[in-house]
Amino acid sequence: MSQPLQRTGECHSCGECCKTVNMTVVRDVTLQQHGSLEELELYLSYRGIRVVGSDEKSNQLHYSMDVPCSELTPDNQCRVHDSPKKPLICLRFPSSKEDVEDTPNCGYNFQAVRHKISNQ
Numbered sequence: 001m002s003q004p005l006q007r008t009g010e011c012h013s014c015g016e017c018c019k020t021v022n023m024t025v026v027r028d029v030t031l032q033q034h035g036s037l038e039e040l041e042l043y044l045s046y047r048g049i050r051v052v053g054s055d056e057k058s059n060q061l062h063y064s065m066d067v068p069c070s071e072l073t074p075d076n077q078c079r080v081h082d083s084p085k086k087p088l089i090c091l092r093f094p095s096s097k098e099d100v101e102d103t104p105n106c107g108y109n110f111q112a113v114r115h116k117i118s119n120q
């Protein structure tokens with residue numbers, strides 16, 4: 001059984017998570033359409049899309065593309081922070097270890113929860 005992870009750290013406004021859009025697609029169907037991973041990568045590269053992950057077990061491919069959010073200011077502040085216009089995914093980010101894998105400079109980490117041992 002996997003150990004529960006707890007989020008630690010804080011946002012230091014690097015803005016990295018606001019500059020890309022990540023997508024997940026069905027791996028086997030997509031590779032069948034394109035013939036191979038290399039062919040798919042070539043096709044997507046002309047559109048500025050990178051394949052950043054390929055998981056045979058979950059049958060998923062992960063894409064990333066550089067599309068900065070229109071609500072990000074030049075000094076990496078969110079214009080809709082603390083407002084109902086802030087998207088849910090932004091409010092929750094990062095919600096898992098996988099979320100910060102592509103943003104190594106993120107101020108958040110995920111660490112295993114330590115359980116206290118009772119003496120009673």
Ligand code: SF4
Pocket residue numbers: 017018069070071072073077078079080081086087090
């Ligand atoms: S809405 Fe705010 S937090 Fe969400 S991506 Fe845009 S700038 Fe970043």
Ligand code: SF4
Pocket residue numbers: 010011012013014015016017018093094103105106107108
């Ligand atoms: S990548 Fe992490 S530290 Fe940087 S803006 Fe996003 S949440 Fe904040």
